[in-house]
Amino acid sequence: RNVGDRYAIMLRPGAELPLDDIRHAYLHYLLDPLPLRYKAATNSKRIFLNYAARAPRLPAEFKDDFEALLTECLVKAVELRLSKLSPEKLAVDIDAAESSGFVLVRALHRQLLRGFDQSEPPMNLFFPDLLRGISLGEEGKRLEAVQFAPVEAAPAAAEPAAELSELDEWIIEG
Numbered sequence: 071r072n073v074g075d076r077y078a079i080m081l082r083p084g085a086e087l088p089l090d091d092i093r094h095a096y097l098h099y100l101l102d103p104l105p106l107r108y109k110a111a112t113n114s115k116r117i118f119l120n121y122a123a124r125a126p127r128l129p130a131e132f133k134d135d136f137e138a139l140l141t142e143c144l145v146k147a148v149e150l151r152l153s154k155l156s157p158e159k160l161a162v163d164i165d166a167a168e169s170s171g172f173v174l175v176r177a178l179h180r181q182l183l184r185g186f187d188q189s190e191p192p193m194n195l196f197f198p199d200l201l202r203g204i205s206l207g208e209e210g211k212r213l214e215a216v217q218f219a220p221v222e223a224a225p226a227a228a229e230p231a232a233e234l235s236e237l238d239e240w241i242i243e244g
Contacts, residue, residue, distance in 0.1 A: 075103075093152075097145045104144075104197045105137040111198040112140060117206060118213070121173045125218040128171025143167075143174035150175070151182050169219040177204045 077099045079092060105112040119136045122128055132139040146167050150160060167175040181203045186196055193200075234242070 090149075094145060094149065097148055098141065101144050101148070101193070102141050104194060105140050107194070108198045108201070111201040112137060115140070115174075115201055115204060115206070117210070118173055121210075121213040121216070122171045125169070125171025125173075126221045127169075127219050132171065139172070140174060143172045144178050146172055146175045147178035147182055150179055168216060171218060173213055173216070174204070174209075177209050 077095065079095050081087065081092075116136045119134075119139060122139055123133045132142060150163055155163065164176050164179060178200065181200045184203065186193070186200065
């Protein structure tokens with residue numbers, strides 16, 4: 071959970087930690103401030119929100135908040151970069167993210183490969199260069215042709231539950 075600049079991770083006790091969820095939350099903690107810190111660089115790419123807003127699967131919180139969309143795309147791109155997937159699996163994951171409306175994942179991942187891996191500065195200094203490396207014209211043309219995935223249909227109605235015994239009803243009530 072995050073409220074403003076305060077972040078909290080709550081975990082259920084159990085045998086297996088949700089490491090992917092923890093990494094995702096930690097990346098948000100590190101990357102969330104960057105679009106606000108570099109407002110001019112961020113605003114120069116705001117046009118991509120128009121492409122993303124057409125995606126039926128894109129969660130509502132990203133359809134009118136470019137900073138949130140940009141950060142989520144960057145987090146997804148970093149996660150893909152860290153996962154060291156085969157080229158085929160990487161292409162499938164990038165296509166899936168893009169078809170769900172996260173339109174900057176491909177471009178940000180490409181920029182991470184081109185610039186960040188060979189650069190010296192940390193991400194908080196590299197961020198404006200990362201955004202400057204994304205071509206509005208080139209990415210805009212590519213995104214015009216993207217077919218966004220439709221919203222998945224609601225699951226079929228489940229079969230009616232079997233009648234509960236009196237003991238089961240007491241347990242549920244308890």
